[in-house]
Amino acid sequence: MTPQVTLPRTQDIEAATTAQRELAAYLATGFETKLVQLVDSQGRLHPIQLPMAALQLLSEILSELADGNAVKIVPVHAELTTQEAADLLNVSRPYLVKLLETGKLAFHKTGKHRRIRFDDLMTYKQARDEASQSALDNLAAEAQELRMGYE
Template structure:
C-alpha cells in the first residue's frame, strides 16, 4: 500500500482516540490563547512555527478523525469534475449534470467537460442543508400544532 493510499484511509480506533485527545487539547489551547497568531509545533524533534489558521484547521481535521472520518483538504478555488461533485453531494453524476444545466450550480466548460468550483458546490450544499432544516422545522411545528406527539 502506498503512502498516499495510507493517508486516505479511515482512521483505526487507536488513531481516532489520539485524534480525539489532540482535538480536545487544541480546542483548549485555542480558547486559552485567543490572541495568539502563531503556534510552535514539534514533530520528532524538529520545531517549526505555523499560523493560527493552520492550528484551527488541524483541530477540525482531528475532530473528523475522532469521529472515524477520512479527511480530504480541497482549496476553495479548486475546480472539480461532475463525478467529484456527485461524490461530495452523495448523489449520482447525472443528477449533478441536471443541477448544472438547470442553473442551480455555476460551472464552466473545458472542452466537453464541465468544471465546478468547489466554493460554488459548497454554497449549493449549504443552501440545500438550510432548506432541509427549515422544512423539517416546519413539519415539526405542524406536528406539534396537530398534537401528533412528537
C-alpha cells in the same frame, strides 16, 4: 492526481483523540501565539509559526479522525469534477449532472469536461441545507398545531 483517502487505523484514532483535546484546550485559551514546536525522533525541538486558521483546521481534522472518518482537504478556489462535487453533496453523479444541465448549479466546461467551482458548490449546498431545514421547521410547526403528539 488526488491522494488516496483511507480510513484511520485504531492507533491513529487514539492519537487524534488525544491531540484534538489538547489542541482544543489550547485554542480555548484565546492566546494569539501561533508558535508550535515539533519534536523529532532525537528529541530536538523545531519551532514553526502557524496561522490560527491552520490550527483551527487541524483541530477539525483531528476531530474527524478521532471519529474514525477519512478526511480530504479541498482548496476553496478549486474546480471540482462532477464526481468530486457529487461526493461532497452526497448525491449520485447523474443527479449532479441534472442539476448542472437544468441551471440549478453553475459550471463551466474545460474541453469536454464539466467543472464546478468549489465556492459555487458550497453556495448551492448552503441554500439546499437551509431549504431543507426550513421545510423541517414547517413540518414540526404543523405537527404542533395539529397536536400530533410531538410535544
